[in-house]
Amino acid sequence: MSKKLVSMTINGKKVEEAVEPRTLLIHFLRENLNLTGAHIGCETSHCGACTVDIDGKSVKSCTHLAVQCEGADILTVEGLAKNGVLSAVQEGFHQEHGLQCGFCTPGMLVRSYRLLQENPNPTEAEIRAGISGNLCRCTGYQNIVKAVQYAAKKLQETAQA
Ligand code: FES
Ligand code: FES
Structure with missing residues (x-):
């Protein structure tokens, strides 16, 4: 199958690659x-x-083709920490033990990051609704909610400092 050139920005870096039109974004990122x-x-x-x-929107990358992302600005979990410093959501998941096996965690972190951009002071119900598209088989969600609450508080404190 002939390849198409696609260019996008990922975690602040310009990326240009030839991909098959059928390549899913998740496969493009990983492979x-x-x-x-x-x-x-x-x-x-x-x-x-x-x-x-x-x-600026949370997207399930198994639902997008890489070629659909031409010109897009993409953030993955690898782009959350800056200069070796964990982002507020990463710190929250660490401090509140918001994971067990960790399989859901990258998606939870990226979704939680956007949730707090959209709503910096969410209620518990808003957090639960906000992460409802992300499934966790291990934690029962309680500590994930606490982790997002921790991150919200941290971001507010940082904004006031
Ligand atoms: S792998 Fe994309 S939603 Fe499950
Ligand atoms: S920590 Fe195992 S699936 Fe969420």
Whole structure:
């Protein structure tokens, strides 16, 4: 199958690659770019393990073709920490033990990051609704909610400082 040139920005870096038109974004990230943080769970848009941020929206990267992302600005879990410093959501998941096996965690982190951009002071119900597209088989969600609450507080404190 003939390849198409696609260019996009990923975690602040310009990327240009030739891909087959059928290549899913999750496969492009993992196989072409070695960005293996986003996981492949269901490949049917149910689990959210593959969640990345595209142009400021949480997107399940198993539902997008790489060629659809021409010109897009993409953030993956690898781009959350800056200069070796964990982002607020990463710190929250660490401090509140918001994971067990960790399989859902990259998607949860990227989704939680966007949730707090959209709503910096969410209620518990809003957090639960906000992450409802991301499934976790281990934690029962309680500590994930606490992790997002931790991150919200941290971001507010940082903004006030
Ligand atoms: S792998 Fe994309 S939603 Fe499950
Ligand atoms: S920590 Fe195992 S699936 Fe969420």
